[in-house]
Amino acid sequence: MTDSENFPASPGEIEPAQPSAPCSGGPTRRGLIQGAAGIAAAGVVLARPNIVRAASETPVKVGFIEDESGNLSIYGIQKLHAARLAVQEINDGYTLAGGPVGSGCLGTMGLYSPTPPTLTSGPGAKLNIINDGGTPSEHAIVTADTEEILIPSGEKGLLGRPVDLVSSDGQSNNTLWQQLARRMIQQDKVDVLVAGFASAEREAIRPIVDQRKQLYFYTNQYEGGVADGYTFCTGAVCEQQVIPVMQYMVEKFGPKIFTIAANYNFGQLTAAWVRSFAPVLKAKVIGEEFPPLEVSEFSSVIAKVQAAKPDWVMTLLVGQNQSNYYPQAAAAGLHLPMASTVNMAQGYEHKRFTPPSLANMHNAVNYMQEIPTKRNQDFVARFYKMFPNDPYLGQMAQNTYFTIHLYAKAVRLIGTTDQEKVRRTLEAGWAIEAPEGTVFLEPATHHASHYIRLAATDEKQQISFVREWPMIEAWWLQRLGVNLVRHPEHKQYTPQEDPFFKMFG
Amino acid sequence: MSGSERIPLSRREGGSKVLPELASILYQFGTNAAFLLLSALGLIVILGMMNIINLAHGEFMMLGAYVASFAVHRGIPFPLAVILAFFATGAFGIVLERLVIRRFYGRELGALVTTWGISLILAQGALLLFGPYMPPIPIPGGAVSEGVFSFSVYWLILIGISIVLVVALTLVYRATPFGLQARATMQNPSIARSLGIRTGRVYMLTFGLGAGLAGLSGALLAPATSIAPFMGQQFVAPAFITVVVGGGANVIAGAVGSSTFLSLIETPVSLTLGTFYGTMALLVMALLIIRVLPAGISSLGARLRPAVAR
Numbered sequence: 001m002t003d004s005e006n007f008p009a010s011p012g013e014i015e016p017a018q019p020s021a022p023c024s025g026g027p028t029r030r031g032l033i034q035g036a037a038g039i040a041a042a043g044v045v046l047a048r049p050n051i052v053r054a055a056s057e058t059p060v061k062v063g064f065i066e067d068e069s070g071n072l073s074i075y076g077i078q079k080l081h082a083a084r085l086a087v088q089e090i091n092d093g094y095t096l097a098g099g100p101v102g103s104g105c106l107g108t109m110g111l112y113s114p115t116p117p118t119l120t121s122g123p124g125a126k127l128n129i130i131n132d133g134g135t136p137s138e139h140a141i142v143t144a145d146t147e148e149i150l151i152p153s154g155e156k157g158l159l160g161r162p163v164d165l166v167s168s169d170g171q172s173n174n175t176l177w178q179q180l181a182r183r184m185i186q187q188d189k190v191d192v193l194v195a196g197f198a199s200a201e202r203e204a205i206r207p208i209v210d211q212r213k214q215l216y217f218y219t220n221q222y223e224g225g226v227a228d229g230y231t232f233c234t235g236a237v238c239e240q241q242v243i244p245v246m247q248y249m250v251e252k253f254g255p256k257i258f259t260i261a262a263n264y265n266f267g268q269l270t271a272a273w274v275r276s277f278a279p280v281l282k283a284k285v286i287g288e289e290f291p292p293l294e295v296s297e298f299s300s301v302i303a304k305v306q307a308a309k310p311d312w313v314m315t316l317l318v319g320q321n322q323s324n325y326y327p328q329a330a331a332a333g334l335h336l337p338m339a340s341t342v343n344m345a346q347g348y349e350h351k352r353f354t355p356p357s358l359a360n361m362h363n364a365v366n367y368m369q370e371i372p373t374k375r376n377q378d379f380v381a382r383f384y385k386m387f388p389n390d391p392y393l394g395q396m397a398q399n400t401y402f403t404i405h406l407y408a409k410a411v412r413l414i415g416t417t418d419q420e421k422v423r424r425t426l427e428a429g430w431a432i433e434a435p436e437g438t439v440f441l442e443p444a445t446h447h448a449s450h451y452i453r454l455a456a457t458d459e460k461q462q463i464s465f466v467r468e469w470p471m472i473e474a475w476w477l478q479r480l481g482v483n484l485v486r487h488p489e490h491k492q493y494t495p496q497e498d499p500f501f502k503m504f505g
Numbered sequence: 506m507s508g509s510e511r512i513p514l515s516r517r518e519g520g521s522k523v524l525p526e527l528a529s530i531l532y533q534f535g536t537n538a539a540f541l542l543l544s545a546l547g548l549i550v551i552l553g554m555m556n557i558i559n560l561a562h563g564e565f566m567m568l569g570a571y572v573a574s575f576a577v578h579r580g581i582p583f584p585l586a587v588i589l590a591f592f593a594t595g596a597f598g599i600v601l602e603r604l605v606i607r608r609f610y611g612r613e614l615g616a617l618v619t620t621w622g623i624s625l626i627l628a629q630g631a632l633l634l635f636g637p638y639m640p641p642i643p644i645p646g647g648a649v650s651e652g653v654f655s656f657s658v659y660w661l662i663l664i665g666i667s668i669v670l671v672v673a674l675t676l677v678y679r680a681t682p683f684g685l686q687a688r689a690t691m692q693n694p695s696i697a698r699s700l701g702i703r704t705g706r707v708y709m710l711t712f713g714l715g716a717g718l719a720g721l722s723g724a725l726l727a728p729a730t731s732i733a734p735f736m737g738q739q740f741v742a743p744a745f746i747t748v749v750v751g752g753g754a755n756v757i758a759g760a761v762g763s764s765t766f767l768s769l770i771e772t773p774v775s776l777t778l779g780t781f782y783g784t785m786a787l788l789v790m791a792l793l794i795i796r797v798l799p800a801g802i803s804s805l806g807a808r809l810r811p812a813v814a815r
Contacts, residue, residue, distance in 0.1 A: 069629055071735050074637040172735075263781050291780040296730060296739040299536040299660070300775035300783060303529045306654045321739045324730045327641065331729065333648025333655030352731060354643040391636060 059164035060157075060417055062087060062404060063190030065180050065205075070172025071293075071320045072197050075346055075396060079219070080167060081387045082397035083194065086404035087165045088386065095153035096405040098432035100413070100425075101440075149375045149433040150382075158408050159415065166190055170197075174204040181205035185212045191417040192407050194400060196220055198318070199266040203492070206231065210490045215419040217407065219399040221342065221366070223269035224447075225495075227477055229488035232426060232446045234403045234439070235396060236366040238273040240450055240472045241341040245364040246277055246314075248454055248467060253337045254311030255283035260301060260325065261316035263290035269494060270316050270341060276501040286310055296321035298328045305334060312337040323349055326357040339363065348392035350461040361457045366450035367398040367436040370463040379435035402434035406441065427485050437470060444483040447474035525652025530772065532656045535664040537768035542667045543726055544740040545747035545760050547719025549674070552748050553756030554691050555711055557606065558617040562719055562744055563737025564627035569594045569720025570727035570736060571631065574639040583645055583728075590724035591717045598716020602709050610708065624737070631734040639732040663725060670718070675757050677714075687711050746791045752801015759803030766802065767791065 064083050067076035089095075157163055166188050168180045177195075184190045185208065193209065194217045196202040202218050209216040209230055216231045224237030246257075259274050261267030267290060275285050287308040289301050305313060313336050317325055326349060338361045344350050345365040350358045369380050369392060379401075383393050409432070411417055414425040427443040437451030454467040479500070480493055495501045547566070551559045559565075569590040576586035601623065609616035646658030678684035689697040690707040698704050723737075730736055750767065751759025770790045775783025798804055 069632060069735070071738065073632060073735065074733065077637060289780055292784055294739065294742065295780055295784060297536065297540045298780075299533045300772065301780055303533055303654060303776070307529075309653060320731060320733055320735055327644055327731075328657070328729050331644040331646075331648065331657035331659055333650060333657070352638050352641060354641050357641075389636065391638065 059162045060159070060411070061164050061166050061188060061190040061192075062407070063184040063188060063193040063195070064165055064167040065170045065177060065184065065193075065195035066167070067172045067197055067201075068169040070170075072172040074320065075197050075394070076170070076172075078390070078392060078394050078397040079197070079400045081390060082383065082393070082401040083165055083167070083404055085383055085386050086401045087163050089150065089382075090153070090163050090405070090408045091157050093153055093156040094150050095409055095412075096402060096432050096434065097147075097149050097151050098406075098409065098430065098438075100428035101431045147375070148378075149435070150378070153408070153412065155412075158411055159417070163408070170195075170201065174200055177201045177204050178208060181208045185209070185214050191215070191411075191419065192217065192422070194219060194403060194407075197396070198264070199223060200264055202226070203265065206490075213419065215423055217403050219403045220396050221346070221399075223266050223273075224474070224476055225269070225493040226491075227445065227480075227482040227484060227493060228490045229446075229484045230423070230490070232403075232441065233474075234406070234441070234448045235399050236341075236450045236452070237447060237474050237476070238270055238341070239476045240366070240452055240474060241364045242270065242273045243277055244452055244454060244467070244469060244472070245339045245341065245362055246274065246281055246283070248364075249312050249337065249339045249362060250281045250283045255281070256309070256311040257283055257285045257314055258287045258289075258305050258308050258310035258312075259285055259314040259316070260289045260291070260305070261314075262318040262322055263292045264318075266318065267316050271314075272495040272501070274314050276495060291317075291322065293319050294321060296324045298325045299332070301325070302329050302332045302334055305329075305336070306332075310336065312339060314338075315340045316342060318342060323347060323352070326353050330357040330359075335360070337362070344368065344455060344457070344463075345395035348394060350457055350463065351392060353461075355461045356459055358457055358461045359459045361461075362454060364452050364454050364469075365395055366452055367395045367434075368453075368455055368463060369393040370455070371436065371453065371465070373437075375433070376435040398435055402432055402439060406430060406432050440471070440473075442474065442478070444485055445474060445477040446484055447477060449473045525654050528651045528656075529654040530776065532654075532660070533776065534768055534772045536660045537772055538764045539660070539664045539667045540726075541743050541747045541764035541767060542671065542760065543663065543722040544744040545751075545764065546667075546670060546674075546722045547715045547717070548744045548748050549751075549756050549760050550711060550715030550718060552745070553751070553753060553760070554687070555610075555708070555715070556613065556691075556753075557609070557712075558613060558620065559715070560617060560621040560741070561624035561627060562620075563739070563741040564624045565594055565598065565716050565719035565737070566723030566726070566740050567628065567631065567732075567734065567737040568597060569723030570730070570732045571635070571639055572720065573724035573727050574642055574732050577642050578640050583642065586642075587721060587724040591721040594720020594723070595713045595717025597720075599709055599713035601716070602712040606712060607705070607708060628734045628737065635734070637733060641732060642728040644728040659728065666725065670721075671757060671761055674718070678757070683707075683710070746787070750791050750794050750801055752798070752803040754800060754803040755806060756803070758806060759801050762802040762806075763794075766794075 064080065066079045067073050068080060166184065168184065170177045170180060181193070181195065184193060192215045195205065196218045197220055199222050206228060210228065213230055218226070218231060218233045219235055221235040221241070222233065222237060224239065226233055257274065257278060259271045261271040271288060278285050287304060287310065289304060291298070291301060315325065315338050317323060335356065340361065340363045344358065344361060344363050345368050350361065380393060384390065410422050410425045410430070414421050426441065429443050430441045432439050440449040442449065449471050452469040452472045453465040455463050456466045457463060477493065480498060482489070548559060548562050551557050551562070572590040572593045573586040576589050577583055581589065605619060605623070606616065609619055644657065644659050646662065648655045648657055678688060686697070686702045687707050690702055690704045694704050747760050747763050747767070748756070750763035767787050767790060771783045771787040774786040794802060
């Protein structure tokens, strides 16, 4: 990325463009809000051109830490590249459609509301919409998804300033993560911090974030439960992924489950979700294994699974070493159906391992690059145009992408990068049109609803989406009564603190 | 499970339940031991014999896996690719020895820091040059089953190969002129030199052999792992534990002894309490052995037969 791409050509070019540019859509509610935001920004520009000129020298700093090297780099590089794409688009004058819709007013955010859905069927059908999570019927109802989600923002950059991605390599090392977070907050004085792959990394830097009152986005899929006034979690959590995939697996393959999970907070807590929801589905976890992250030879785990004879296996394996489980299990003749909340969508194991290592794997994901919708295929094309040599564009890369756009929209609306004000603005109840579909950032819990699709592989490890849930809310913290707007807190809840988890089991 | 009855590697439902259990335990024990031994193979030579703390050991294994993956995906059969990995990594080791390592003989800590630096350069370099992963190698051979259990044929072959490699390494060091010269050089370089041995050449070849063996085991383990820049890290800890617990009195026998003993502890604990406790048991046992026998398992043999030196 060169400097000329980062900076608007000259501040003078922005001024005449401002008043008319923002209203790109029809007279929708969102369009009006965006218009208001744009006009607010324009007002600042017109009133104080000299200051803006001076300000255009100081970029808006998006602090970004991911693992570009080490055990977790296979995930970190995707996220970094997606962040670069988002920043580039903001500097080029684009934004994702969407805006504040008000807390709980989900009905107002449909992209499809201005015109009735286009109904087609047959060979031209592109997108299956299933209303109640059932399997796609033969006469699928198809809604044309042709609307462009990447729309002009009305300005190049953000509030007349260029956006800079200040990125650092966490090297898959938690101690280094803490140092980098401190440096970004204290020295670089970033306006927003977007960081974190492993839950251990997030928990390593979250106390620093809280101490400095830093606006922080965690874009990973994770085990859920973080209730922190300064943190926004835009990835999918257990209630959005574990329950849909378990429901499907129990229906299709049977009630006996064996869980293999990485032995740290993510694996342990997600396994706890599986255990507590099994009785609800009249299923049972008949065995659990928690290999440490260092383990890379799985013969005893495989033997245990074989001895237990489950109907299917829940694999929650993380990192380079643990992905060895798949070829080893396949070589040992273990061909049970598998489910996961992490594999494939993040580490693209279905592309990295030869079949049948990843055959018959199921994952309820909020994103995979294979999603066939037009808006997603456009996004995929934009990504690979910028990074032609990248091997995969996964779940958390997409989350990072829409999160940075979401931040920019909030800043544009409130007209400042003041972190406290941006945080309050983000608590207005935002819907943003992400490549996966519409994502709603719930104000009280700082978590996002997602469009969940059940991805399944065949023997050749080709992906198909066998079930869709257009919106699943991150409801668990809501049930626990978390309301960060009224009662700020800074902790992570675990399933042990929720009496519900013991009710059925 | 009478001694005369051979284990039939076929499905026998309703038969004895003890037999498959036993086969499974033996298989797990074998794979655990073979994994430790293969991880340690190159390090046996470089740490055990040359006394260089080679922190780039894992990256040598990564190089071997990369060469094998390259070769296999250009149509070369897997066994040939493994041999190619041995020679390629060996040649790389020789170049590295000439350029860098030879300046650090006798300076253990200097060599430690240097090889650490080399490991970082190699892993990060692989990431920059080849991206975050290499195309996988399909695991050769299918599976055989016994009762509810089924076993990978390739791992069974690996167990055999690791035994063959250890025997071959012993023969090289016991029964060839090079082995004699190498042992002499490692024991006392100045006397070896005065007897006309070209010690520089011996060091170079020994380091090359160690690197080559690391590459060989990297290639052999490649189908069972994901081939990626930082894959070497998973082998470094098991390799060092195996060699250090084995001890220096007789490195090869020591490594065989320690890999057998450690997997004898790890396998039953993993089986009964889980992988986490299996790994813990291995580490605790390694700690205990080093505490009780600071010179490693092989010092037991040396104590019993004081005449046998390295």
